[in-house]
Amino acid sequence: MTAGAARRDFPALRRRPGEPPIAYLDSACMSLVPRSVLAAMRAYYTETPGCAGRSLHRWAEAVGRHVEETREEFARFLGAREPASVVFLRNTTEAINLVGQGIGLARGDAVLISDQEHNSNLVPWQRLARERGIRVDILPLPEDGSFPSDAFEAALGRGVKLVSLFHTSNLDGRTLPLREIVERAHDRGARTLFDGAQSAPHRRVEFDRNGSDFYAISAHKMLGPTGTGVLVGRPDRLRELRPLLIGGETVEWSTLEDHELRAPPHRFEAGLQNYGGILGARAALAYLERTGLEEIEAAQRDLNAIATRELAEEPRVRILGPPDPAARPSIFGFSLAGIDPHDAALFLDAGHGVLVRSGRHCVHSWYERRNLAGSVRASFYLYNHRADVRAFVRGVREMIERIPVGRVTAAGPPPPGP
Numbered sequence: 560m561t562a563g564a565a566r567r568d569f570p571a572l573r574r575r576p577g578e579p580p581i582a583y584l585d586s587a588c589m590s591l592v593p594r595s596v597l598a599a600m601r602a603y604y605t606e607t608p609g610c611a612g613r614s615l616h617r618w619a620e621a622v623g624r625h626v627e628e629t630r631e632e633f634a635r636f637l638g639a640r641e642p643a644s645v646v647f648l649r650n651t652t653e654a655i656n657l658v659g660q661g662i663g664l665a666r667g668d669a670v671l672i673s674d675q676e677h678n679s680n681l682v683p684w685q686r687l688a689r690e691r692g693i694r695v696d697i698l699p700l701p702e703d704g705s706f707p708s709d710a711f712e713a714a715l716g717r718g719v720k721l722v723s724l725f726h727t728s729n730l731d732g733r734t735l736p737l738r739e740i741v742e743r744a745h746d747r748g749a750r751t752l753f754d755g756a757q758s759a760p761h762r763r764v765e766f767d768r769n770g771s772d773f774y775a776i777s778a779h780k781m782l783g784p785t786g787t788g789v790l791v792g793r794p795d796r797l798r799e800l801r802p803l804l805i806g807g808e809t810v811e812w813s814t815l816e817d818h819e820l821r822a823p824p825h826r827f828e829a830g831l832q833n834y835g836g837i838l839g840a841r842a843a844l845a846y847l848e849r850t851g852l853e854e855i856e857a858a859q860r861d862l863n864a865i866a867t868r869e870l871a872e873e874p875r876v877r878i879l880g881p882p883d884p885a886a887r888p889s890i891f892g893f894s895l896a897g898i899d900p901h902d903a904a905l906f907l908d909a910g911h912g913v914l915v916r917s918g919r920h921c922v923h924s925w926y927e928r929r930n931l932a933g934s935v936r937a938s939f940y941l942y943n944h945r946a947d948v949r950a951f952v953r954g955v956r957e958m959i960e961r962i963p964v965g966r967v968t969a970a971g972p973p974p975p976g977p
């Protein structure tokens with residue numbers, strides 16, 4: 560299957576009577592689900608609606624087996640030899656919190672993050688600073704998308720225990736050099752955690768090969784159901800982590816006085832799990848495998864190149880991140896001089912059926928330091944076609960024509976007219 564040819568597999572993209580065709584350009588927030596994912600979730604509830612690992616009846620046995628098969632498939636997909644490396648969680652945010660709370664950080668330990676992290680990879684460290692007295696060191700990233708190797712080396716030299724960075728940025732789409740980061744961090748004895756929320760949907764994680772200690776992903780950004788995610792961790796590192804939640808399913812045995820935790824990954828999966836979601840995520844992986852991640856990324860490069868070629872020369876458009884769209888294939892982040900980002904998003908939706916994200920993209924700190932109100936983000940995935948990008952470009956051009964610089968816009972497009 561060719562990436563971009565798949566629109567009909569996604570029921571949300573069907574044409575609604577009286578509405579323009581939808582150009583869904585917000586997949587970095589949440590991707591759409593194909594029919595096969597919906598069918599897999601439905602099959603769980605209609606065919607084998609059991610809870611894994613508790614009852615012994617046929618439905619419970621079936622769902623237990625399907626969940627463990629899904630774990631194996633995630634491990635293969637993410638390039639981890641050991642299925643036990645895969646912990647099912649709700650999302651990237653939970654995975655980062657699990658590592659942060661569980662890795663044993665104490666007063667004086669330092670965590671290194673960048674100045675462009677999603678709140679999910681910032682706020683948990685701030686709380687640990689407040690409550691446990693850890694140090695949070697910040698690596699400033701140049702705006703052109705390059706990686707500041709010397710500054711990174713210098714930061715490591717100040718005694719860092721954990722490096723926790725995004726792999727691909729949700730703000731401007733840049734990807735950090737994971738291999739180099741891991742090697743240098745490990746040379747200095749630091750552990751590594753990557754926020755892979757924006758990377759895993761588009762490129763091979765190759766977890767074992769890249770050598771990172773932990774990698775966090777959200778399946779709902781890669782065609783899976785909402786509230787499904789994975790932490791993949793080196794087995795020895797997972798054994799060192801203290802679970803965030805414990806209770807049912809996490810213990811070998813318990814008495815009124817004591818308990819013994821199960822081995823990873825099950826000690827991290829407390830309580831009844833999101834079986835329907837996990838099995839939906841399995842179908843999502845199958846869909847991505849059939850399409851091919853390389854094909855998906857190549858198609859996005861093509862779409863982003865069109866948007867960049869058409870809009871880079873517009874004097875009021877400022878594209879965020881690397882100038883070369885090939886260095887940020889899934890994301891086209893930009894600001895428009897004189898136009899509020901939320902107004903821009905409402906204009907694109909109301910007038911053109913183009914759905915984008917606006918605001919601070921959960922990276923408030925980045926905008927706050929630059930005194931910016933926010934930006935607009937178009938993000939691409941495998942169901943997007945060139946027609947979507949053309950609608951987006953048309954919408955942006957029309958907005959520029961109709962909203963003069965300096966005019967304070969209402970929420971929505973101005974009325975028709977000169």
Ligand SMILES: Cc1ncc(COP(=O)(O)O)c(C=O)c1O
Binds near residue numbers: 651679728777
């Ligand atoms: C880079 C990045 N990190 C973390 C997250 C948080 O993901 P989730 O909300 O699925 O936990 C997002 C979500 O947009 C993201 O883009």
